[in-house]
Amino acid sequence: MEPPAKYLYYPGCSLKATGVAYEESLLTTLRLLEIPVEELSDWNCCGATAYMSVSEASATLLALRNLALAHQAGTKDVLAPCSACYLTLRKSHELATHYPEAAKDVERFLEQAGLPRPDSVRVRHPLEVLYTDVGIQRLRELTVRRLQGVRMASYYGCQAVRPYGEVDDPHEPVRMDEVLRAVGVETVDYPLKTKCCGGSLTGTIHEVGLRLNYILLKEAQRKGAQAIVTICPLCQFNLDAYQREIRKQTGEPIDMPVLYLTQVIGWALGGGFRELGLHRAISGRKLIEQWFTVKKEAETYV
């Protein structure tokens, strides 16, 4: 598969709010990789998971409008970093192209809105871009500094690999580990890679959400990881934001950085602390500062 000339970036709500560090680090990483990217203009809410369960048809159309705009803009590859956005856009595309029943409605509504069918548009995830379009070999070549002796657990969350399995193998995802190893980070065998982070439960049934968070952090610690690396803004927020509460409830000394993959990769490629949004972290700040603050003597140039 030929890498596209340009990606159209679909931020969704998270990357403009709680996940702004993801946007900052993603754009910095792409800039350092010299990959042209442009934000999709006039994008709208993807509908996320909630709308799908209220009205499948409306939710599908809401998501598809974004893809139709991308099609109009003449780009094939829509980059959706948030897992919920990725899955919703991907699923809507699947419905519109593979299910004749749904496709009929889609066509009618898009026609009313004066928009084209987005059949040829591909929904892509940043991990796919790093692993497939850029490639491990090139990442290795472009690495300018390495995190020596730091062990991380790669964590996908539920939506990125299921059900389509295009971002990675749904049963045993390994690409994030390979990407991390390419820039010199050690990864641990983490069996909970795709287990639930609690999603919106941290806001609704708080104690259940916390429990799920705790399980993920605890197991990462048990496996010897010093940080968790993720590709989903909701996972990142859940795992990062409640560690103090978890410490208080369990009495266990959990204080672990929860980083975006693009923060780690971007730093290895030479990105700066603030331009990667590393200053926004809540937990494990000491380690983050220790690892990522540019001190000439601590830095290892490759």
Add this chain to the structure above:
Amino acid sequence: MSERNGEVRIGVYICHCGVNIAATVDVRAVAEYAATLPGVVVARDYKYMCSDPGQEMIQQDIRDHQLNRVVVAACSPSLHERTFRNAVERAGLNPFFFQMVNIREHDSWVHSDREAATEKAKDLVRAAVMRVYFHKPLERRRVPVNPDVLVVGGGIAGIHAALTVANSGKRVYLVEREPTIGGHMAQFDKTFPTLDCAACILTPKMSAVKEHPNITLWTYSEVVSVDGSVGDYRVVVKRKPRYVREDLCVGCLQCIEACVFKEAKFDDEFNLGLSKRKPIYIPFPQATPKVVVIDPEACIQLRTGKCKKACLEACAERGAIDFEQKETYEEIHVGSIIIATGFQTFDPRRMPQYGYGKYPNVYTTLEVERLVNASGPTGGQVVTRDGRVPESVGIILCVGSRDERTNRWCSRVCCMTSLKLAHLIKEHTGAEVFIFYIDMRAAGKGYEEFYQRVLNEGVHFVRGRVAEITDWAMDPSEEGKLIARVEDTNTGFVRRIPLDMVVLAVGLEPQFDALNVQRLFGIGCSMDGFFLERHPKLAPSPTYTDGIFIAGVCQGPKDIPDSVMQAGYAAAEAIALADTGFFELEPNTAYIIAEECSGCKTCIPLCPYQAITFNEEKKKAFVNEVLCKGCGTCVAACPSGSIKQNLFEDEEIFSEIEGVLAYA
């Protein structure tokens, strides 16, 4: 229509096939319609045309109405064409004054619109009536059958088939690609449900094969080409070099002792890598033939030519070791072939959620067979790879069976194998044993009773498909264990069950090269890749290629008793064919009208069976009817139209086409 054959008097018979046809096709209307067709004297419908009264009805009509053509509209000709031809022949008519119409597979089974299906049946019947009008009397050709039989595959099915044929006095060639016969059964510890020791019942049969005066055993050999047809197959067998002369080696094994490798360091195939062997080895102590073999990938002498060859010295007296040995080819002629090439087990790495290859203490059932076996790599001790006696063992069923994502079929043996292993593991270790199942299938003589026995022994049965095997520990009690995460669908709870050892009951699937074997012998495969039998109920061992039979798991998953039964059946078919001494071929061969042949030789290279020769003196081509298979290629290719084919004459085909297209 031509009156060349005298007055044509046709009888048409429409079969109900119970309700198979009658439910979708108005058989009475078809019969009434047929009666109106030119030349038809009588047309009837009947519930079961193939039954004795049905055949009798046709024969009675032939006598009463002086019929000289018969059309039967029923099932597929591959099922009953021969039945009806014989019936017609017994009434004194030439059997080729008969035409069969398939209104079941081609009509009632594939349509639901009764009216349209009835119209289609009428069209098909009309075509047959118009075709049979032009049929000519033909004679079946007989070819002699060589009584020798080739058996391919030396597992329990091949062994049993070979012994049965050999005991009837026929010569048998048994070809096995591994260095020893015995197949998978030789790897098993005990057999369900009686707990007979597999070796005790198998090895005597293996040695009987070796000693049998009528059996030529070629191990470490493969069939590389098959020519000819029923009665006279010409087969070439490649004998791979074992670098040890089979005629001189007595199996003293002193060469293995002497080998310069003091430690065994290569994966032992027989023990599935659970133990090691040297470059010179014998697969297992009871291997048949008891002849050592050298692995050319491992042997220093064969790899580099720079070894002090201690084995050669150890065998100096007999001189059985021969590093210069090359592969040889044997050509044999046989009348029939029994294929019993077996299966491979599902590779559980295809389901990474079960951690096979990742967690050392996840095993397959076949590996555990070796572990519980007294002559296995641990001497029958069931221990984990880190040497612990397990306190809890989980057996997961349907790994690579009954699964949309891998293999859809039930492998049939895994439930019973797992019950047996549960019993043996409990006996050896006293561990708590869990069996995770979807459905327990214990259909077979004494099987349900064995299931009850294992239930009473306190094995835990958890109904649910295991989601994953993980080393994720939720609390200290789970540390160091493998956790089976499973929804127990009997209780409705998601459970975490800590285990020391996990056994994956891997399914059976076609051998990796089954497709090559299928092409080599010209037989068929079903959707799942197992070899295709001629009829799933009534001919589960013959194939669509005359003189080739299949037996054992290569035809579909089955256990030892079923494999043995099918092997015996295949042997009986081969013996019957040999004892008959001849095989009747269809007379649908091509023939050349010499005066019209221009001698252009277009047909000669086109014939896939080398059946056409050229007579240089007369400048004419000539078809050898014994070799001709009636494919029709030469008929279509002949520029002067001088090649004809029996049963497919132009006027027969054209009238049939006219008949099927002429809307009534």
